[in-house]
Amino acid sequence: MAGAPEALVEARSLTKHFGRHVAVDGIDFRVERGEAFGFLGPNGAGKSSTMRMIGCVSPLTGGELRVLGMDPSRDGPRIRARLGVVPQEDTLDTELTVSDNLAIYGRYFGLSRAVIRERTEELLEFAKLTERRHDRVDPLSGGMKRRLTIARALINRPEALLLDEPTTGLDPQARHLLWDRLYRLKQEGVTLVLTTHYMEEAEQLCDRLVIMDRGRIAAEGSPRELIARHATREVVELRFPSAGDLQAALPRLAGVAERVEPLADRVLAYTGDGDATVATIAGNGVHPASVLVRRGTLEDVFLVLTGRTLED
Template identity: 60%
Template sequence: MSIHPSAAAGQDVLVRTVGLTKIFPPRERRGTAFTAVDGIDLQVRRGEAFGVLGPNGAGKSSTMRMIACVSPRSSGELEVLGLDPATHGRTIRGRIGVIPQDDALDAELTVRENILIYGRYFGLDKASIASRADELLEFAQLTEKADAKVEHLSGGMRRRLTIARSLINEPQVLLLDEPTTGLDPQARHVLWDRLFRLKQQGVTLILTTHYMDEAEQLCDRLVVMDHGRIVAEGSPRELIDRYATREVLELRFAVGAQSDAVDKIKEAASARIEVLPDRVLWYADDGETALASVHALRLEPETALVRRASLEDVFLALTGRTLVD
């Protein structure tokens, strides 16, 4: 299946992949090639926030690096802004913004200097860079810190500066790899607000994140990757409706009592039950009714919590709870 730039532009698709694959050559330890991305198809539309979720090693970063034109694809088709990265990588890089997981700021320079110097990489004239820097400092709420050295900034301020700097070329697409990792709740919410404003201005966002609440807050659509493949796609609400129940009942029992309680619950429940070391999860459309059933079995949990199903429930159902290094 071939992709034509005109078709992508007409459909407002800014990123499109067909059978996109990334294979790394054999390592000395393995002796075999490693497939990081295994034939994925996706489309990112103009002006949307698109999430790429998955456990460690799922292929998220490899996918983002191919879209960012810093890692060549092994096979399949990839189109960014109507262009092929294999032949127009430099042009594409000039029209996108990239926010890496680790801030690559120059700690010895001031906040403003970091933006000014970065702007030169895009061939912008000094007057345009200076004017744009003032706008970006205000957008990132860093105007008062313009002359401060980066080494004196908090983690949240550094992250906002990284975003501001990535916008110097007025990108059409902004790639964000784990944008709020390591930030406290207040800093995360400030960053969410900045990203939401960018989306309102028409910037297309593509982000990876391990925070499911972040994905629910920011993403219009998302894919869940596992072992290099896409295992689910849709809006956060669609995925919750498709792979989880409306509510989840969390039960905690006294030490030594959980095993017997689980046996009774499994006999009585027709819905999905998940047993964890410290609690039991009962997936139900009505959590209160499920709790009444627990009491009817003459079981007395130490704590019982009814909550709405979340994207995290979907993520764990699709990718499992096993820790991946």
């Protein structure tokens, strides 16, 4: 490996079984230092199991994994000392105060009280929780608890922050504030590894991502590359008054775009030029209840690759 830049995480044929259930089915990926790397996929795709293996809490069933150049099965505590973990469900000490939570967590890493005190100031500022520092955690809003969990995960100045579904369950405003904080971390050079089933989150935050489905990686690339490779620049969404009308219209939609994808409630037409496609559709005598031209997204990439939507 001399000369080659060392990957922060490197996985080969990574596999995780729970009894007879195969959660992660032999995946390969590399996370480079300083990038924001995402695992995008629906619930049950194997994202969280993968994260728990990277975080050195869940042993591998098979394959190889190196984190920070070390072997999780041998060097778990040493690796974890240099990671920050934001789990899917909050694991805060809700009976205690905001600053107590940071202090306790800092002590798990063996940090001195002086260091913890100094970092607490910074982290409270970062998480916009300075005013709430002496409050108990329990009554805080979901967004505040998430920000505290992220602040807590940063107490050891980790080289990488692992975030499992960081904004699931938050309202849009809280989600945007969180994205803003994560974006700032990325600017500061912290490597982010995150899982999400929100394509918007993946597009906003990830430099590079893999799309996971049923324990496997379906595609890999930057959001823009993936859209260019698997979807199209624009997508025309057609809605019909009933499923019968939708079925009836399908023969006349054949060939109006590069690809026509019928779903339960709508038809998607993948095209380089939305307006031209809309005109062709009208020319074919199809009159949907509504027509929407939008740009292609990662949601479309997932649909094209798996035949299902991310929310399924």
